Amino acid sequence: MFKRIVIALDLGEDPKRLTELIKEFMDERESKIYLIHVVDLDSAGAMAETLKSDDEAALKNIAAGLSQKGLDVKTWVAVGSPVQEILAYADEVGAELIVVGAHNKGFASSIILGSVSKDVIKHSKLPVLVLKDRASK
Template sequence: MIYSKIVVAYDGSEISEKALDSAIKLAKLNHFSHLEIIHVINIPKYVVGEAVYIPPVEINSDYSEQIVAQIQKSLLNPDNTHIEIRQGSPAQTILEYADEVHADLIVIGSRGLNAISEFILGSVSHNVVQHAKIPVLVVK
């Protein structure tokens, strides 16, 4: 199957590096594939009684530059790639971004940086697989 636009979820973990590597290989096979790499900064929410408090969070430009530099080390052809950094709920933001760019495949690692919250809350990859309208490749 030929995928013209592949969204790759990237959080800096070893598994997300493997997911990025898999997406790069798929893009090479398809010659015309465009990679959309998204890094989502999770915004914490606090529930106090019936109120939900979301503290103001600014994207740390140094951290963002580190993530972009880390991604660019893995890329052989950065011309056919876009790197996006967003804030929000990771699974929801990945799905919204895939829809926004009209992707036809999502590539995501099976685990992220925070295995404890994945165990308690359900993993990002599981939520993406359950709610995606397009194929999802989960990399272990």
């Protein structure tokens, strides 16, 4: 069982589904979930800070819903390189597992794509759980 789990979240993903999928890897009474969302500076450009502010509100809303289910959830929205930010945050919080998505859709798809997942796996010293989008075949 992992006690500190970082979930790199595309805001288009269903957090309830993610939580259901990782339950077998966590102890609901002792585990802490750290949600991170990264605004890719290369993609967002001058809008990065505006997007960050909007995304912080959305991520806190997701965290509140998960907290109501009794989960200990913390959030972080970063601006920068998704891979570097995810790995740095995992290190900062002492994570034992990183969860990333394999495929996403929509505007936010530039944030966590297959290439980001691959690079997180390649550079992480931690186990990485890759969740496949239901729409992916």
